Amino acid sequence: xxxxxxxxxxxxxxxxxxxxxxxxxxxxxxxxxxxxxxxxxxxxxxxxxxxxxxxxxxxxxxxxxxxxxxxxxxxxxxxxxxxxxxxxxxxxxxxxxxxxxxxxxxxxxxxxxxxxxxxxxxxxxxxxxxxxxxxxxxxxxxxxxxxxxxxxxxxxxxxxxxxxxxxxxxxxxxxxxxxxxxxxxxxxxxxxxxxxxxxxxxxxxxxxxxxxxxxxxxxxxxxxxxxxxxxxxxxxxxxxxxxxxxxxxxxxxxxxxxxxxxxxxxxxxxxxxxxxxxxxxxxxxxxxxxxx
Amino acid sequence: xxxxxxxxxxxxxxxxxxxxxxxxxxxxxxxxxxxxxxxxxxxxxxxxxxxxxxxxxxxxxxxxxxxxxxxxxxxxxxxxxxxxxxxxxxxxxxxxxxxxxxxxxxxxxxxxxxxxxxxxxxxxxxxxxxxxxxxxxxxxxxxxxxxxxxxxxxxxxxxxxxxxxxxxxxxxxxxxxxxxxxxxxxxxxxxxxxxxxxxxxxxxxxxxxxxxxxxxxxxxxxxxxxxxxxxxxxxxxxxxxxxxxxxxxxxxxxxxxxxxxxxxxxxxxxxxxxxxxxxxxxxxxxxxxxxxxxxxxxxxxxxxxxxxxxxxxxxxxxxxxxxxxxxxx
Numbered sequence: 001x002x003x004x005x006x007x008x009x010x011x012x013x014x015x016x017x018x019x020x021x022x023x024x025x026x027x028x029x030x031x032x033x034x035x036x037x038x039x040x041x042x043x044x045x046x047x048x049x050x051x052x053x054x055x056x057x058x059x060x061x062x063x064x065x066x067x068x069x070x071x072x073x074x075x076x077x078x079x080x081x082x083x084x085x086x087x088x089x090x091x092x093x094x095x096x097x098x099x100x101x102x103x104x105x106x107x108x109x110x111x112x113x114x115x116x117x118x119x120x121x122x123x124x125x126x127x128x129x130x131x132x133x134x135x136x137x138x139x140x141x142x143x144x145x146x147x148x149x150x151x152x153x154x155x156x157x158x159x160x161x162x163x164x165x166x167x168x169x170x171x172x173x174x175x176x177x178x179x180x181x182x183x184x185x186x187x188x189x190x191x192x193x194x195x196x197x198x199x200x201x202x203x204x205x206x207x208x209x210x211x212x213x214x215x216x217x218x219x220x221x222x223x224x225x226x227x228x229x230x231x232x233x234x235x236x237x238x239x240x241x242x243x244x245x246x247x248x249x250x251x252x253x254x255x256x257x258x259x260x261x262x263x264x265x266x267x268x269x270x271x272x273x274x275x276x277x278x279x280x281x282x283x284x285x286x287x288x289x290x291x292x
Numbered sequence: 293x294x295x296x297x298x299x300x301x302x303x304x305x306x307x308x309x310x311x312x313x314x315x316x317x318x319x320x321x322x323x324x325x326x327x328x329x330x331x332x333x334x335x336x337x338x339x340x341x342x343x344x345x346x347x348x349x350x351x352x353x354x355x356x357x358x359x360x361x362x363x364x365x366x367x368x369x370x371x372x373x374x375x376x377x378x379x380x381x382x383x384x385x386x387x388x389x390x391x392x393x394x395x396x397x398x399x400x401x402x403x404x405x406x407x408x409x410x411x412x413x414x415x416x417x418x419x420x421x422x423x424x425x426x427x428x429x430x431x432x433x434x435x436x437x438x439x440x441x442x443x444x445x446x447x448x449x450x451x452x453x454x455x456x457x458x459x460x461x462x463x464x465x466x467x468x469x470x471x472x473x474x475x476x477x478x479x480x481x482x483x484x485x486x487x488x489x490x491x492x493x494x495x496x497x498x499x500x501x502x503x504x505x506x507x508x509x510x511x512x513x514x515x516x517x518x519x520x521x522x523x524x525x526x527x528x529x530x531x532x533x534x535x536x537x538x539x540x541x542x543x544x545x546x547x548x549x550x551x552x553x554x555x556x557x558x559x560x561x562x563x564x565x566x567x568x569x570x571x572x573x574x575x576x577x578x579x580x581x582x583x584x585x586x587x588x589x590x591x592x593x594x595x596x597x598x599x600x601x602x603x604x605x606x607x608x609x610x611x612x613x614x615x616x617x618x619x620x621x
Contacts, residue, residue: 035448128352248562
């Protein structure tokens with residue numbers, strides 16, 4: 001067996017570290033390129049956008065003029081879109097997290113007829129293409145008069161089968177049966193036990209489901225595109241896509257390009273900040289139970 | 293029973309029928325009691341499940357059956373609504389536009405999914421082994437694109453690709469080279485693959501990284517003490533141990549590929565001649581349903597696409613299980 005001399009070993013380790021850091025650094029540059037481009041372009045006016053090199057600043061440096069234009073264009077509809085996106089994403093995330101934790105808790109901690117088959121059906125539904133459901137959901141919502149209302153986006157997004165799976169796996173591992181039995185003997189009702197005993201223990205799963213569902217709704221495009229028709233209810237994804245199409249078709253003129261770019265930057269920043277500040281929740285629980 | 297609403301007739305009725313009903317009722321009562329003992333809190337469980345199940349039925353199971361029903365009818369201007377049986381499905385299978393989308397997505401998936409997951413796995417292995425500087429910068433940095441909505445990612449890349457003011461075109465022009473035609477017929481699929489890779493490599497990396505973190509460290513140390521080099525440890529121990537997670541990410545990527553919609557739909561605006569209305573199966577279903585108002589045919593397209601998703605997911609599962617078994621033995 002080859003025994004490497006300590007100094008050579010340390011030297012080799014350092015070389016490996018430098019090489020891998022350089023390779024990962026290259027990919028990091030690629031990752032940051034579009035965001036950097038967005039930052040640079042959002043400071044330019046329309047002429048400079050076309051005339052200057054895309055990856056470097058060019059006069060006039062006018063980020064605040066662009067922001068002002070963005071928030072005043074078409075009667076300030078952009079801030080309305082931001083508000084809509086926040087409304088849809090937050091209400092869906094909170095609702096889905098509560099609903100999924102309750103369902104996952106029931107599957108993990110109770111015996112009842114139909115438990116196995118129900119869970120199999122819910123898990124199997126992950127395979128159903130969400131987009132295949134959009135046409136019938138559109139027709140059903142039109143029949144009950146919910147089309148072109150916020151509920152048309154929120155209600156279908158509350159169904160988050162992956163969340164039930166995560167909550168179940170987590171509750172099975174983390175919530176001890178003895179604790180529930182002790183609470184029952186003390187005379188607590190089941191609803192109280194869930195709210196006061198189980199849910200606090202399930203908090204990491206709750207936050208993970210909250211974040212996952214928040215991102216899914218924040219990113220959603222197909223469903224709102226289909227079920228909403230008035231611009232005042234658009235989320236920011238649909239609104240910006242409409243501007244992008246108008247800018248490319250040339251109907252809005254050049255003025256739309258800087259608006260689209262500034263709007264993209266503004267709509268990305270809050271979620272990026274959220275991700276960085278909550279990044280510890282994006283670790284273990286995502287694939288809880290995947291090993292073993 | 294149309295008896296007047298007083299207590300006596302009911303009592304009488306119960307007394308009169310008592311001798312016949314009692315044994316059956318007693319059996320029923322016993323069954324309920326036995327059930328209670330076996331499932332002491334079943335009612336509470338159903339109440340906890342109720343909110344999810346109601347929404348699940350309303351917005352998943354219900355629409356699924358509604359679409360199934362839609363797909364076996366046909367709407368014509370002259371004849372009105374008529375039962376079509378499987379005729380719509382037969383049309384889908386004979387529809388060149390549908391197959392064009394499927395071919396595009398299979399070609400896309402064969403290259404994009406392995407490249408993306410390969411990169412994600414390598415990054416996850418390196419970050420988990422710690423053989424790099426600035427670990428947390430890479431971990432957060434790679435994951436950031438996942439925070440960018442796919443529509444916005446497509447929009448930014450669309451501008452970067454752009455033949456009028458995209459920086460790649462500008463750089464090529466400045467150097468006197470032929471500018472790369474990212475949005476042309478030949479390069480559109482790789483260009484879309486690049487957007488999807490940009491969005492999801494970090495996401496898959498995080499999933500694989502957390503699986504790697506759960507691999508027992510003593511096994512890895514034992515192998516290292518036995519003289520195994522890091523690459524050998526990765527190939528023979530760490531990767532096989534997280535194989536189920538790799539399969540999971542593969543299945544989710546394949547499902548995502550077949551359902552591709554947002555990115556090509558945005559590209560449609562800047563490259564209408566290349567994308568067309570049948571570039572992916574979902575774009576085709578969308579145009580059929582919402583532009584041409586042919587809901588019945590669109591529903592049939594969605595079901596055939598759904599069947600493809602299920603078949604291919606099971607194929608991935610099947611082949612990965614078969615490959616794992618000899619390695620484990």
